[in-house]
Amino acid sequence: MEPLAAQLVAVTLPGGGARGAYQAGALLAIAQLTRSAVLPFRVLTGSSAGAVNATYLAMHADDFLTATRELADLWTTLAPRRIFRTDARTLAKIAFAWLADLGFGAWVGTGRARALLDTSPLHDVVRSYFDSAALERHFAAGLVHGLGVTATNYESGLGITFFEGSETIRPWSRSMRAGVRTKLAASHVLASTAMPVFFPPVEICGRWYADGSLGLTTPLSPAIHMGARRIIAIAVRSASTAPWPKVTGRHPCPADTAGLLLNTVFADALGPDVERALRINQTLRLVPDSAIETQLTALRLLDVLVLRPSVDPATLVLHTLSRLPRGLRHLFRGLGASDDAGWDLLSYLGFDGAYTARLVELGYEDTTARATEIRAFLSGAQLPVRVTARGQGAFTHP
DSSP states (O other), X not given: OOOGGGSEEEEEEXXXXXXXXXXXXHHHHHHHHHOOSSXXXXXXXXXXXXXXXXXXXXXXXXXXXXXXXXXXXXXXTOOGGGTSOOOHHHXXXXXXXXXXXXXXXXXXXXXXXXOSSXXXXXXXXXXXXXXXXXXXXXXXXXXXXXXXXXXXXXXXXXXXXXXXXXXXXXXXXXXTEEEEEOOOOHHHHHHHTOOTTTSOOXXXXXXXXXXXXXXXXXXXXXXXXXXXXXXXXXOSSOSSOOOOOSSXXXXXXXXXXXHHHHHHHTOOOHHHHHHHHHHHHHHHTTSOHHHHHTTSSSEEEEEEEEEOOSSOGGGGOTTHHHHSOHHHHHHHHHTTOBTTBOXXXXXXXXXXXXXXXXXHHHHHHHHHTTHHHHHHHHHTOOOOOBTTTBOEEEEEOO
C-alpha cells in the first residue's frame, strides 16, 4: 500500500454563512499547533463560507501562520456593511421589488426581486483579496496540489466543483455532482456563497449558480477526486441541536422558517459521509492488499479527522440582533427574529464582529483541546478508530 507519508492531506471546509468564523479559529489553532511554515494541506476544498476560507489559504500557502492569523482577524472584525448594503434606500428598494412581484405581479409582471439582501459589498471584498497570480505560483511550486470550490447550478441542481491544480487531477461526473477544471476566479467563490432567497445568484459563463452546500451531499468527495487520502474536515454545526427559545408552544414565525431553510441548505452531510467511508473501510480490510495495489478494486483507504463545534453556534447569537444596523434589524424583526426566536437564522446571517469573534474563539479552543490527535494525524500516524470523534474509512477512487 501507499506509504502514509506520501499520501496527500486535504482540508475540507463546508459552508455555513457567518458560522465560517469557526473554521478560521480552528485553522489558526492548527497553524500554532503544527508550527508549519507552509500550508500542511496540499488539497483544499470548500463551499459557501468554506470556499472563502479555502481560497484565502491557498493564496497564502507559503505562510500558513500569517494566513490563518489574517483570516481570523478578518472574521473577528467583520461588520454587516462588508457583506450587505444596509442603507435604508437599498433595503426599501428591495422591499418594494418583492411587494411588486408578490402583490401586483399578475398585473405588472415579475422579476424585480432577486434576493432579500444586496451583497455587492461582499463581492467587492472577495474581488479585492482574490489573487490568481498567487494561486498560479503555489500550483507551480507544488505547495497546492488542488483547490476546489463548489456551487450549485440553478438549471440542473448539480453540485459543480470548479477546480484548478495539478494536471493529474481529472474532471469527474457522478450522480448529481461533477468536477470541472477551470481557471478559478472571484466569481466562483461568490457563486459558492450565494444562499438562495437571501443572496442573489451569480452568473458564470452564462449559467446561474447558488450556494454550493445545496448540491454537495458528499462533502468529502471533491478532495477524494483530487487525490487526497487523509482529510481534515471542519464542520460548522455541532453534533447536538440548540435548545428551543425561552418562549415555547408558540407558532413558528418566518424567522424560524428561514432558519429551518438554512439548516436544510447547510445540512451536515459530513456525518453520513464519514459513516459510509467507515463501512467501506471495514470491507476493504477484508480485501487482500495485492488486489488493492493492482487496482482490482476502485476503492482506497481514507483517513478522516472531523472537527466540529462543541456547542451549537445558534446558542451564541443572543443580543446579536440589537448590534446590527437599523435597516437589517428592521428586516430581521419583520421576519420575527428576537431574543426568543430566529436563532438559527441569525447564526447564519448575523455577520456581527462580537458573534463571529466568539465563533473564532470557540474554533480555536475546540481544536487546541485535540492537539495530540491533530499533530499525530498530520504526521501520518494511524490512531485507533474512534467513530464519535474521528472516523476512518474509504471512498471510491476517481
